[in-house]
Amino acid sequence: MTIKLEAHRIGLEYGDPESDGRLVALNDVSLSIHENEFVSIVGPSGCGKTTFLSIVDGLIRATAGQILLGGTPVSEPGPDRAVVFQDSSLLPWRTVLGNVVFGLECIGVRPSEARERAAHYIEMVGLRGFENRYSYQLSGGMQQRVNLARALVMDPQILLMDEPFAALDAQTRELMQEELLNIWQASGKTVLFITHQIDEAIFLSDRVIVFSARPGRVKESVDIELDRPRSLKLKRDPRFHAYEDRIWSLIQEEEKPRAKAAG
Numbered sequence: 001m002t003i004k005l006e007a008h009r010i011g012l013e014y015g016d017p018e019s020d021g022r023l024v025a026l027n028d029v030s031l032s033i034h035e036n037e038f039v040s041i042v043g044p045s046g047c048g049k050t051t052f053l054s055i056v057d058g059l060i061r062a063t064a065g066q067i068l069l070g071g072t073p074v075s076e077p078g079p080d081r082a083v084v085f086q087d088s089s090l091l092p093w094r095t096v097l098g099n100v101v102f103g104l105e106c107i108g109v110r111p112s113e114a115r116e117r118a119a120h121y122i123e124m125v126g127l128r129g130f131e132n133r134y135s136y137q138l139s140g141g142m143q144q145r146v147n148l149a150r151a152l153v154m155d156p157q158i159l160l161m162d163e164p165f166a167a168l169d170a171q172t173r174e175l176m177q178e179e180l181l182n183i184w185q186a187s188g189k190t191v192l193f194i195t196h197q198i199d200e201a202i203f204l205s206d207r208v209i210v211f212s213a214r215p216g217r218v219k220e221s222v223d224i225e226l227d228r229p230r231s232l233k234l235k236r237d238p239r240f241h242a243y244e245d246r247i248w249s250l251i252q253e254e255e256k257p258r259a260k261a262a263g
């Protein structure tokens with residue numbers, strides 16, 4: 001198996017204006033993700049999940065360690081990574097098609113080719129027939145589908161997803177999880193996914209990485225040995241519940257000392 005992403009002893013300190021000191025968000029985070037692997041990170045609130053994703057994206061520079069993507073060090077954002085955030089970041093003055101071709105236009109892809117590539121991914125995310133809609137005419141779930149198409153059309157080496165379904169209602173969220181697995185299988189991408197929801201992480205992933213409380217580091221990496229393709233009824237399987245219990249316990253172990261310290 002080829003390693004696509006490698007984080008080697010990542011550390012990150014933020015300046016902390018409240019204490020006039022430093023806040024250590026991440027400490028000695030090492031992990032690797034294989035090509036085509038779907039990996040989620042879960043952990044207590046504030047453990048540095050988003051910070052880690054931003055370092056992989058190149059938006060934040062680690063204060064220690066190194067990220068390698070396809071063997072090349074990451075130092076700034078680049079087209080080899082695409083991010084999908086919780087909030088729809090669609091351009092409101094552009095249609096679905098206009099949003100999906102936007103990134104391709106920026107890198108000088110010919111308009112006819114850009115439209116062709118966009119049409120392929122619009123179809124993949126189930127939005128054929130909605131190409132000429134504007135974001136205000138789309139539901140939250142549809143907007144996240146556009147965001148996904150916009151990320152995939154750039155053909156990144158890795159797809160970074162930061163709580164992409166957090167703003168959706170529970171039912172739409174579950175449908176999007178199932179849909180994302182279909183899209184992931186069709187696109188063959190490597191995915192790094194961040195979530196607060198343990199069931200979402202298990203359902204989607206080949207592996208769930210549990211971060212410790214801040215400063216975040218890898219507490220445990222749990223292989224999810226559940227067959228694919230997966231459907232939502234898997235969430236009622238006793239093996240699924242066993243994974244939920246195990247990961248919940250790992251997070252609780254981190255939450256307890258904090259709760260004690262607070263009161």
Ligand SMILES: Nc1ncnc2c1ncn2[C@@H]1O[C@H](COP(=O)(O)OP(=O)(O)OP(=O)(O)O)[C@@H](O)[C@H]1O
Binds near residue numbers: 048
């Ligand atoms: N720009 C910043 N400046 C200073 N501190 C920051 C900054 N961004 C995040 N932090 C702090 O760093 C720690 C890690 O934050 P981060 O958002 O990465 O955690 P998280 O695990 O994604 O959180 P959550 O689970 O709440 O989404 C937190 O204590 C947060 O308050």
